[in-house]
Amino acid sequence: MLELKHISKWYNVGGKPTFILKDINLSIQPGEFVSIMGPSGSGKSTLLHIMGMLDDASEGEYYFMEQAVHTLKEKQRSHLYKQHIGFVFQAYHLIDELTVYENIETPLIYQNIKSSERKALVADILDRFNIVGKKDLFPTQLSGGQQQLVGIARALIAKPQLLLADEPTGNLNSKQGEEIMELFKQLNDDGVTIVQVTHSEKNAAYGSRIINLLDGRIEQ
C-alpha cells in the first residue's frame, strides 16, 4: 500500500534544526490496521500528515501505491489523495455552515461526481451509519460521537482504500469511543486499510500492528 524510506522532518528553530521525525522506515500492506502510539510530541500526527500528503517530509522517499509521492507536483498529489485516502480527525473538523448531508456530500463534489449519483451514495452511507434522521442538522446540533460518525462517513463516502485517523476517539467518552473502534474494525474487515494515531492501549489493540514512536524514531 505505502512505503516510507528514510523519512525525516525538521524545523529550523533559532538557526538549528529541531527534528520531529528522524529516519523513519515503514511499509504498510493493503488490508492492515496499524496503530501508531507514543507520548505527546513524538511525531505521530506529523507522520500521519506525511502519509496523507498534507505535509512534506524534509528528506526521504515516499511511495504510495507504487507512485513516488516525493516527486509529484501539488496538483497530482491532491488528485491522488482525494481518490484514495480518507481522513478522520480528533476534533471532527466538520464544516459548521454545512448540514450533515452536505458535509458528507462535499468530497464527491470535488471529484466531479454527478448530482444523481451523489444523492445515491450519500443516502447509502447515511443509511449504513444510521444517521438518516440527522441529515438536515448542523454539526453543532450533534453530540461528539455523532459528529465523529459524520466525520467517518465523510471520509468513507468516496470509497478510499486508506483511512487515516488522528486520535479519532480523543474527544469522545469511552462508550462512544468503543462504538467508533468497532466500526473501524468492521471497515477493516471489509478491506479498508486503516492507520490510526492513538494514546489508548485499548484502542491500539483493535489494530493488527502497533508502531511505537519516541522522539521522532520508531522503537523496535
Added chain:
Amino acid sequence: MFNHFISITFRSFWRHKAFTAINIAGLAIGISASLVIYLIVQYEFSYEKCMKDGDRTYRVVTNMHFPNMDFKNGGVPGVLAGTMRREMPEIESSTQFWMANETKVTVPVNGENTKTFPKQDEIIYADEYYPSFIGYEWLAGNSSTALQGPNKVVLTESRAKLYFPTADPASIVGQTIIYDDSLQASVTGVVKDLDAVTGFTFKEFLSMPTVERLLNDRHGFLEWGNVNSASQFFVRLKAGTDVHKANATLKAVRKKHEKDAYLETDHYFQQLYDVHFNGDYGAINGERGHKPTLYGLLAVAAFLLVLGCINFINLTTAQATQRAKEIGIRKTIGCTKWQLVRKFMGETLLLTVIATLVSIGIAPWILKVFEDFIPQGLKFNLAAQPQLILFIVLLILVVSWLAGIYPALVLSRFRPVQVLKNNISSSSQTRRAYVRKTLTVAQFVIAQFFIIATLVVGKQIRFGLNKEMGFRKDAIVNFSIPNNTANPHVRKITLYEKLKAIPGIERLSLAGPPPASPGISSTTMKHVREGKEIETTVEIKYADTSYFQLYDIKFIAGRPLQQSDTIREYVVNESYARFLGYQNPADIVGTTVSRDRGAMPVVGVIKDIHTKSVHSAITPLVYASMKEMNSNFHVLLSPSGENTDGWKKTIASIEKAYKEIFPEAEFDYSFFDETIAKFYKKEQQTAGLLNWSAGLAIFISCLGLLGLVIFTTNQRTKEIGIRKVLGASVMQIVSLLSKDFMKLVALAFVIAAPLAWWAMNDWLQDFAYRTNISWWIFAVSGAAMLLAALLTLSIRTIRSASANPVGSLRNE
C-alpha cells in the same frame, strides 16, 4: 450545484452577520453613489445627442475685443445669418431664432372670451427652417409653409394642450393668439415636443417676419455692431467640411460686410455638443453643465467605491483565520486552490449583487437628497434605460473583481496542515496585516482629505459672504418696474412719490441695479491725461443722489451725482483713477472722461466696491445718472422693524402701492443680502456635495475600522484575559487595543494634510479674494477624524476590556 452554492453562501453570511452587514453597507454606499453619479453624468453628456448629424452642427458665436478684455457672446448680429447663407456654400442648412422674454399671451376661448397667460416663457421668434433643422415631428399643419411670412405661430403639443385643452391638433390650426396685447398670430402647425435631453426646449415658435422690424427698432437686430445673446444662429456644415477653414472663411465674410461695428469682432463655429458646457458663450436655454463639477462627481463616486472595496478586502482577510478551518477541511477532502478561488469570488459576487439591489432600492431616496445637483429632467427607470442595466452589470463585475480577487487568493493559499494544527503561519500573517494596514490608511487619507476640503470650502464661502464689500447689505429690499409696459418712466415717478410716504422706509432710491448684481454692463471710456488718450473697458452703473447714502458707499473725494435726465457727470471708483495713473485718486476729480457723447466731468471718487462675487477682482467702474436707466427701486427699511413684523408690514404696503401703479405686473422683490448669497450658489453646492462625501467617507472608513477592531479583539481575547488577571485596568486595555489603530489614523492625517493643502490652494486660485488655509483647519479636521475613530473603536474595545477573564481563559 448552483442552489447548493447560494444556500451555503447565505448561511455563511448569516453566521457572520456583523461582517456581512458592514460589507454590504460599505459597498452599497459606493454603488449607490456611482449609480446616481452615473445617471447625472450620463444625462449631462447626452445633451443634443439626439440631433441628426449633430457632429457637423454648429452654433455661430461672437467674440468682441474690448481694449483690455474679450467679451464672448453666444449670439450673433441678426444680419450675419443671411450673409452667411448667401456667401458660404459650406453651409448645408441653418436656422436663426430669437429667444423672447417672458411674454403676455392671450388665447381665445370660444368666441368672445379669452384666457390670459401673463408670463409665458419658452417662446422664440424662429425662421421658417427652424422646425426642420431641429427635426420636429408634425402633428398638424403644413411643415414647409408653417413659418413662412408674418403672423404665424407653431406650437408644441404640450403648449397646444395648455392653450386649447380640449381641442385636437388639427382643429387648433387656424386659431389666433395675441402676444403682448399687440401682435396677432394664427396657429399654422402643432409639433411633438422633443423627448430628449436638449437645450431646445422652446414650445412656441412665432414666425420671424412677424417681429423682425420690432427687433430691429428695439435691439438693432440687423446692425453689424449689435450682438445679443438672444439672437441665435445654428448651421449644419456639409459633410467633410474642415471647420478651421470654415472659421477663416467666416472671418473674411465678416470683414467684407461689417459696417458701424465699433469693436473688432470675430465669429466662430461652436460645436453643438460644446454648447451645453461652454461657460464663455452660455448654453442655449440657461441650464449649463459644468464639466469640472462632473469630473469631481466622478472622482467622488470612484473614491466611495474604492472605500467600499477596501472595507471588503480588509474585513475578509481579517476574517480569514475564522474561515481557515473550513478552507483546510475542504482542501483535505480534495478541493483545489482554483475551486476555492472560484468559490470565494462567487461569494463576493453574491454580496455585491445584494449590495447593488440595496443601492437600487435607495437610489430614488438619494436622488431626492441630492436634488440640488441633479438636472431636472433626469429619470431613474431601469425598464426604460437599458444602458443603465448594462452599467449596473458592469459595475457589479468590476466591484466584485476588485474587492474579491485579493482575499480569494489569500484565503485559497492556506495550507491545510497548518490550519488543522491550529497555527496559521505567522509570517504570512504579518504580511497580510501590512496590506490591511496600508488599505486602512488609504481609507482614512480619503476621508481626511474630504474633511479638510469641506472646511476650506466652508471657510471661503463665509469669507465671501462676510467680506467687506464696500457697501451696506442688510435691510435693503430691491425690486424693479416691469419691462414692456406702457409709459414706465412716468409711472415709476408716481410710484416713487407714493413710496416716499410709507413710514417704515428709512431711505429710498430709484436707480439702476444695486452695487452688486448678477449681470453687469460694460462700455469703453476715454480719458486724456498729460496729452495721452487712455481707452479702457469700464463697468457702468446708474444711480441717483440718495443711492450712495442708501448703500453707504464711501467717498474718497468729491460728491455724489446730481440726478439728471441724461448723463452730465460721472463718479468713478478708486481702481479706475489708479488705472489712469493717478497716484492720489482724489486728483481725478475735476478732470473729464468721455464715452461716445463727448467729455463729462468727474465729480467724485468712491472707495472700491465689489460689484461681483469674490471670484473676480475689482475693475474700473463709473457711476452716472440717467433717468431712463432707472428702473430699480432700492428701499432701506428702518432697523426697528427687523425683529417685529414691521418689515413685513412695510413690504406689504410697498406691494400695495406697486399694484396700484402697475396692476398688470407681479411684485417680485428680494432682500439684497440674499441676492449676494446667491453669488455663491455654486460654492454652496460644492460645499453640500463635500459635506456628504466627507460624511460618507468617514462612515465607510469607520465601518471598516469597526470590522478590524472586532476581529483584533476576538483574536486577542486570550491576551486580554491574561493581562487582566495580571492586574491591567480597563482603561489600560482599551488604550492597548486602540493604540495601533490610532497610529494608522494619525499616519493618514500626515499623508492627507499636504495633499489637501495643495488641492485646496489650487481651488482657491479661482478667487480673486480668498481666505487663507489656517492651521486650525488641519487641527480641527485631524482631531475630528481621531475622535470619530476613537469612538468607533470604543464600541468594541470597552466591551472586550471589561469582559470577565475567566470566560476567555477557560481551556476548551
